[in-house]
Amino acid sequence: MSRASFPRHEHAVLLLEKIEQRLRTRPLALEVAERGLDHLRCCYRFGFRRSHEQEWIELCIHFQVAERLEASQDEAELHRILDSFLDRAFSSVGPESYPCEK
Secondary structure (H helix, E strand, O other): OOOOOOOOHHHHHHHHHHHHHHHOOOOOOOEEEEEEEEOOOOEEEEEEEOOOOOOOEEEEEEHHHHHHHHHHOOOHHHHHHHHHHHHHHOOOOOOOOOOOEO
């Protein structure tokens, strides 16, 4: 019997841990939280904001990114996705809508 690829609690935990580690290397003071699942797109949703008064800006990460991270422990793909999102969402221009990252 095979176990389901999505959703898996350990994927959400791993992604959140790696996101928090990456945020510590950047000059942004952000709060990050797991925001649930997007079952239609098979994505894990994470929210980012600078303060409690602000709305969450969400990034969803496809489960295959989590599977590759778990299998290889290579964080480069997640770093590219996260860095691109943070640069777009927290630049002086302002946030946009971000589709699921694969």
